[in-house]
Amino acid sequence: MEDKxxxxxxxxxxxYHDVIQVLKGVSLEVKKGEIVSLLGSNGAGxxxxxxxxxxxxxxxxxxVTEGSITFxxxxxxxxxxxxxxxxxxxxVLEGRVPFKYLTVEENLRVGTATRWGKPYxxxxxxxxxxxxxxxxxxxxxxxxxxxxxxxxxxxxxALMAHPKLLLLDEPSxxxxxxxxxxxxxxxxxxxxxxxxxxxxxEQNANMALNIATYGYVMENGKxxxxxxxxxxxxxxxxxxxxxxxxxxxxxxxxKDVKAYKRRKRWL
Amino acid sequence: MDFFLQLLIQGLSxxxxxxxxxxxxxxxxxxxxxxxxxxxxxxAIGAYIFLVISVWLNLPIYLAFIVTFVGSxxxxxxxxxxxLRPMIGEALIEVIMLTVGxxxxxxxxxLFIFSGNTYVYPNFLPAGLTIxxxxxxxxxxxxxxxxxxxxxxxxxxxxxxxxxxxxxMRSVADSQTAALSLGVNVRRVFALSWAIASxxxxxxxxxxxxxxxxxxxxLSKMGLKVFPVxxxxxxxxxxxxxxxxxxxxxxxxxxxxxxxxxxxxVVAYVILVIILMIKPYGLxxxxxxxxx
Amino acid sequence: MKLRLxxxxxxxxxxxxxxxxxxxxxxxxxxxxxxxxxxxxxxxxVGSYGIYILNHVGIYAIAAVGLNILIxxxxxxxxxxxxxxxxxxxxxxxxxxxVGFPFIPAVIAGGVVTAFVGLIFGIPSSRLKHLYLTIxxxxxxxxxxxxxxxxxxxxxxxxxxxxxxxxIFGYTLKSDRAFFYVIFVCFVLFLWIAKNIIRTxxxxxxxxxxxxxxxxxxxxxxIFKYKLLSFGISSFYAGFAGALxxxxxxxxxxxxxTFILSLEFIAMIIIGGLGSITGSxxxxxxxxxxxxxxxxxxxxxxxxxxxxxxxxxxxPLREFFFGLIIVLFLIFEPRGxxxxxxxxxxxxxxxxxxx
Numbered sequence: 063m064e065d066k067x068x069x070x071x072x073x074x075x076x077x078y079h080d081v082i083q084v085l086k087g088v089s090l091e092v093k094k095g096e097i098v099s100l101l102g103s104n105g106a107g108x109x110x111x112x113x114x115x116x117x118x119x120x121x122x123x124x125x126v127t128e129g130s131i132t133f134x135x136x137x138x139x140x141x142x143x144x145x146x147x148x149x150x151x152x153x154v155l156e157g158r159v160p161f162k163y164l165t166v167e168e169n170l171r172v173g174t175a176t177r178w179g180k181p182y183x184x185x186x187x188x189x190x191x192x193x194x195x196x197x198x199x200x201x202x203x204x205x206x207x208x209x210x211x212x213x214x215x216x217x218x219x220a221l222m223a224h225p226k227l228l229l230l231d232e233p234s235x236x237x238x239x240x241x242x243x244x245x246x247x248x249x250x251x252x253x254x255x256x257x258x259x260x261x262x263x264e265q266n267a268n269m270a271l272n273i274a275t276y277g278y279v280m281e282n283g284k285x286x287x288x289x290x291x292x293x294x295x296x297x298x299x300x301x302x303x304x305x306x307x308x309x310x311x312x313x314x315x316x317k318d319v320k321a322y323k324r325r326k327r328w329l
Numbered sequence: 330m331d332f333f334l335q336l337l338i339q340g341l342s343x344x345x346x347x348x349x350x351x352x353x354x355x356x357x358x359x360x361x362x363x364x365x366x367x368x369x370x371x372x373a374i375g376a377y378i379f380l381v382i383s384v385w386l387n388l389p390i391y392l393a394f395i396v397t398f399v400g401s402x403x404x405x406x407x408x409x410x411x412x413l414r415p416m417i418g419e420a421l422i423e424v425i426m427l428t429v430g431x432x433x434x435x436x437x438x439x440l441f442i443f444s445g446n447t448y449v450y451p452n453f454l455p456a457g458l459t460i461x462x463x464x465x466x467x468x469x470x471x472x473x474x475x476x477x478x479x480x481x482x483x484x485x486x487x488x489x490x491x492x493x494x495x496x497x498m499r500s501v502a503d504s505q506t507a508a509l510s511l512g513v514n515v516r517r518v519f520a521l522s523w524a525i526a527s528x529x530x531x532x533x534x535x536x537x538x539x540x541x542x543x544x545x546x547x548l549s550k551m552g553l554k555v556f557p558v559x560x561x562x563x564x565x566x567x568x569x570x571x572x573x574x575x576x577x578x579x580x581x582x583x584x585x586x587x588x589x590x591x592x593x594x595v596v597a598y599v600i601l602v603i604i605l606m607i608k609p610y611g612l613x614x615x616x617x618x619x620x621x
Numbered sequence: 622m623k624l625r626l627x628x629x630x631x632x633x634x635x636x637x638x639x640x641x642x643x644x645x646x647x648x649x650x651x652x653x654x655x656x657x658x659x660x661x662x663x664x665x666x667v668g669s670y671g672i673y674i675l676n677h678v679g680i681y682a683i684a685a686v687g688l689n690i691l692i693x694x695x696x697x698x699x700x701x702x703x704x705x706x707x708x709x710x711x712x713x714x715x716x717x718x719x720v721g722f723p724f725i726p727a728v729i730a731g732g733v734v735t736a737f738v739g740l741i742f743g744i745p746s747s748r749l750k751h752l753y754l755t756i757x758x759x760x761x762x763x764x765x766x767x768x769x770x771x772x773x774x775x776x777x778x779x780x781x782x783x784x785x786x787x788x789i790f791g792y793t794l795k796s797d798r799a800f801f802y803v804i805f806v807c808f809v810l811f812l813w814i815a816k817n818i819i820r821t822x823x824x825x826x827x828x829x830x831x832x833x834x835x836x837x838x839x840x841x842x843x844i845f846k847y848k849l850l851s852f853g854i855s856s857f858y859a860g861f862a863g864a865l866x867x868x869x870x871x872x873x874x875x876x877x878x879t880f881i882l883s884l885e886f887i888a889m890i891i892i893g894g895l896g897s898i899t900g901s902x903x904x905x906x907x908x909x910x911x912x913x914x915x916x917x918x919x920x921x922x923x924x925x926x927x928x929x930x931x932x933x934x935x936x937p938l939r940e941f942f943f944g945l946i947i948v949l950f951l952i953f954e955p956r957g958x959x960x961x962x963x964x965x966x967x968x969x970x971x972x973x974x975x976x
Contacts (some may be wrong), residue, residue, distance in 0.1 A: 147512025161503035172500040176512035415952045423955050426891050429884050473813025501795030560756050595767040598760035605757050
């Protein structure tokens with residue numbers, strides 16, 4: 063893989079409704095063709111970071127007030143999503159938002175919006191190749207799919223856009239562990255075969271670090287830790303707070319008050 | 330019996346007319362949740378463009394159709410760009426009120442240019458469209474209305490079902506954020522839905538003009554007739570708009586045939602209130618697919 | 622008692638302070654000065670035409686304030702207030718001309734009957750939400766309009782009803798100025814009632830329903846009861862205003878109470894500012910004045926020599942400009958005149974240090 067930087071998030075602050083500051087100086091670097099995972103608990107600012115990159119802050123009345131985001135050398139912060147998606151950055155929304163009243167195939171066709179008018183048959187086949195289940199369901203209304211099928215659908219829909227950079231927001235949310243594994247395997251496969259750069263936001267740190275090459279940990283709108291995925295997995299703090307085991311590898315106990323104090327020094 | 334059948338056919342064809350008029354309305358509502366109070370005025374504008382071209386400029390009919398459709402398509406585009414776009418993000422009632430303001434503007438302009446007189450189109454419908462079955466005669470106007478409705482419904486059905494742009498439009502109606510995340514140009518979808526709605530309005534305006542003559546007041550009243558139709562069918566449903574249109578058309582015609590013509594205008598609203606009491610989301614309102 | 626001045630910042634310590642109508646004693650003073658000017662100065666300086674217009678402003682303002690309680694505070698859009706206004710007018714007219722009610726009971730009855738009619742059309746609000754409800758009130762508008770025209774034995778059909786002279790305690794209201802006092806006493810009274818409804822339990826329930834009716838229900842507010850109450854109150858306002866209008870005009874026909882009037886009422890509260898009592902008054906003033914100015918202009922042009930032929934065609938432009946003003950207002954100041962007023966007030970208060 064090349065060592066070229068694809069996405070550079072440089073010290074951004076994000077403010078919602080002109081008053082609520084959510085990100086306080088976040089910096090990220092994503093190299094071409096790599097999977098970077100962004101970990102953190104609820105409300106840490108992961109989703110906001112993704113939104114800042116994909117331009118979806120605007121509908122939520124948010125704005126990047128400081129810093130810059132560059133993709134392939136172009137400044138993209140505060141650009142509208144129509145522009146950003148056309149550069150090849152596609153976000154897969156948290157909570158799997160399908161078009162409920164469209165069939166599976168129609169859902170996938172919406173993914174061609176960034177290159178309207180071009181042929182799309184091959185891409186459909188590609189998506190069906192990764193997610194054979196979708197082919198069986200192609201004429202079903204998306205509103206009636208199960209959670210796992212929906213997750214496949216929304217990832218497939220994003221693939222239709224030929225993304226250079228795929229932003230995945232919590233694909234494991236509310237799915238059975240074996241399904242999570244299946245989906246993560248496919249994500250990994252997409253990354254390897256299509257060369258798609260992926261930013262993966264997750265609560266399921268274990269899974270995410272397994273497929274990622276690099277990881278960032280966020281708390282309270284700041285990056286508190288970063289490193290190679292392998293190193294992060296070995297880091298005692300990460301183990302404790304995100305992987306659910308103590309440094310020794312046993313199941314965590316609430317008696318261990320020190321952990322709380324140690325966590326505090328990040329914040 | 331013959332009288333009944335005659336009324337029924339007349340009612341169905343008026344119902345078709347309501348259905349296409351409602352179609353444009355539902356389209357705007359589906360894509361942007363706006364109740365368009367300028368609907369009747371858009372209808373009137375279409376009818377007058379056709380009048381100017383076919384009668385005043387004396388150009389051939391097919392050309393008049395083309396110019397009217399293209400013109401009203403662009404008019405819809407311009408309306409969205411000039412007036413609706415600055416309102417994105419404002420409260421719904423303010424946007425609705427804006428369409429009321431637009432309605433007043435258009436009506437004022439039309440009255441200024443054409444005054445309140447009633448005009449008629451030349452009779453360009455081929456005589457072959459008049460159909461006789463037994464004692465019942467279906468006059469060419471009604472046959473033409475049927476045909477126009479069916480053609481329009483097929484064209485739009487295909488457009489929304491199969492064309493990419495149609496699918497994008499439906500996706501925006503479904504979930505705006507998801508559509509944005511995939512790079513659907515939501516603003517273009519809004520503009521397009523206004524453009525198409527305006528085109529559909531022009532179509533129903535022309536048909537109405539053939540049926541009743543062209544008069545600013547009558548045509549703009551049609552805009553309000555659309556409300557019972559769409560509510561009856563359910564605001565989100567295109568199929569509902571069609572069935573609602575047919576029901577209202579038939580009932581109106583029957584009432585004016587058997588009781589009195591003055592009841593005709595109010596009966597739709599009475600039905601509306603009764604339906605809403607029984608089925609609050611209309612006959613075919615979207616049954617929300619809910620999942621947690 | 623200590624003289625209360627406006628502190629710079631929010632220093633309210635008790636709910637009582639939050640609820641007070643006048644934050645400072647100056648507010649009280651200004652209101653008093655305003656009332657003195659309204660009742661003792663204005664009627665004697667503006668001339669009879671001015672009084673005629675002001676009377677209309679006062680009547681429409683009462684109806685607009687009522688509508689704002691429903692739309693601006695409870696969030697239920699009604700497109701039937703033009704007809705409700707008409708119900709009040711017809712009730713008063715019928716009671717005064719056919720039953721022989723005196724002025725005061727007839728006007729109050731106008732309000733009460735309209736409140737009942739409003740409740741009937743408010744009943745769908747138990748099941749309907751948002752736009753469906755809006756359209757059910759639209760149906761109410763057209764059904765009532767039909768009744769005005771076609772129930773000839775009661776309403777006199779298109780010929781309408783001529784009302785007898787209004788008398789209060791044996792004193793006959795002959796001049797516009799006499800009516801001015803009646804109308805503006807009612808106006809002040811109704812404004813005061815509205816302010817008080819809004820700052821108490823009922824108002825808070827209304828606002829909770831507007832902001833999120835499911836959450837309001839979860840908090841234990843019986844939303845159906847309060848929605849109906851809001852419908853009732855606002856129809857009472859509309860009916861009362863309508864009754865005043867009928868008495869003032871001396872004769873009524875179904876013509877004014879159309880859908881257009883409903884829209885004008887909504888235009889008033891939107892241009893004034895949703896959820897602002899003062900805003901409704903501004904809005905009513907603005908719309909009435911614009912309407913009056915545009916008709917004057919049309920009449921003036923019609924009388925100009927040389928333009929006489931064109932004048933007939935100029936008249937519809939009145940409607941065009943009316944629409945244009947609404948559109949421009951919505952695009953450039955969607956928060957309404959109340960916001961403009963607030964900005965003007967605060968820039969005076971803060972001058973010369975605007976930050």
